Amino acid sequence: MDNRKLKIIGGKKLTGGAVTIAGSSNQVTKSIIASLLTDEEVLIKGAPDVDERRVVQGLYEFLGGEITHHGDEEFTLCSKNVGVHEITEELCSKNRISVLAAGPLLHRFGKVSFYGVLGGDKIGKRPVNFHIQALQQMGAEVERDGNQYHLTVGPDGLHGAQIQLPFPSVMTTENILIAASRAKGRTIIENAAIEPEILELCKMLQKMGADITQRPNRTFVIEGVKKLKGCELRCMFDRNQAVSFAIAALATGGDVLLRNVTHDPVYSFLNFIQRMGAEFTISSKGLFVKAPDRGSLTGTHIEVEVHPGFMTDWQQPFMVLFTQAQGISLLHETVFEERLGYTKYLNEMGARITLSNKCLGEYPCRFRNHNYTHSAIIEGGTPLEGRDFALPTDIRAGKCLVVAGLTASGTTHLTNIRELERKYDNLVPKLQDMGANIETIHG
Structure with missing residues (x-):
């Protein structure tokens, strides 16, 4: 039995850090x-x-x-x-x-x-x-x-x-x-x-x-x-990892350098954070993202689509960013019909997220008129408070709660952390390198 848990003391701006993003x-x-x-x-x-x-x-x-x-x-x-x-x-x-x-x-x-x-x-x-x-x-x-x-x-x-x-x-x-x-x-x-x-x-x-x-x-x-014959290959960077670490920095009002990250695979993500007021630069060192110097991020409307659109695996950590942005944001999930259940945890932490079975978007959606809860209305600028949760089996929802814990005031404890290890290597040390107050504890 895995009795480990993550202890996160939130409310700290993550700035000045650098993270090497693993292969996909x-x-x-x-x-x-x-x-x-x-x-x-x-x-x-x-x-x-x-x-x-x-x-x-x-x-x-x-x-x-x-x-x-x-x-x-x-x-x-x-x-x-x-x-x-x-x-x-x-x-x-x-x-x-x-x-x-x-x-x-x-x-x-x-x-x-x-x-x-x-x-x-x-x-x-x-x-x-x-x-x-x-x-x-x-x-x-x-x-x-x-x-x-x-x-x-x-x-x-x-x-x-x-x-x-x-x-x-x-x-x-x-x-x-x-x-x-x-x-x-x-x-x-x-x-x-x-x-x-x-x-x-x-x-x-x-x-x-x-x-x-x-x-x-x-x-x-x-x-x-x-x-077919043998070959040699090198893995591209994991774009889901890259986005989640970028959002952790932005949601806390900070910045981070993501090593190994190139432009094309995260193009649509960068378009939306720039629209919200964030800054980014891409160089030989990697991708650098930064929250606005003055004021806050502003809300926006995102429709989750297949590539080259906004990826479904990005929307869960991005939901935390919506809660910290000023104004109303909308999210329309068009890939998976049951992927917004994790928002109940964010609401317990103080978020104001309302779910809908309506298609809150302009693009055709295969879930239209099927009564699936696949859209969200987020009232931004809401402070979050730490809570204790067992991580859900959607790994991206699990990373969402890690980002929420980093953003929230107080302490968050997360159990069932093996779910995160399926796709995140050295998660705690990497967040610590960004300045996060996070540790793995037993019992």
């Missing part, structure tokens, strides 16, 4: 799975030392893959001895990534079994039907036994297909890209997700010998190849 956990986990496409070695550098990576490495080793570590941030993968095609329910319940192994295992064995109850953040419906339908279009036969799926292909294996996604799903796009790289013929993905991590996956597959073209209007064209 979303990228490294998909890269581990993509390495199953070849028997040659894959070298990954700049990997984050987080639980999410360790969970996927555990899945990889369960399948028979071999990992050689060269320190905390670098390791080599070799899939030559992979010999398992059935993924256990326990492994599937830990992480949603297991569904991405379907394509590589179908290429290797002509069959794969996994469970449809997949782990991960509890933020709304995340069914496997998009994945299953895409693999069926590529020639997989599917049988379902309760929550377990059994997929098989004929002697010719997977084949190309024209796949129109009903929504630009990140993981479904990744699944198809991985599976199609060695499928026979041409695969076209329309209405695909185009997040930076997906483009990094495309670069990795291209290094391995895949033929992938990105076309306008969210379209990928993949010409399948018979064999």
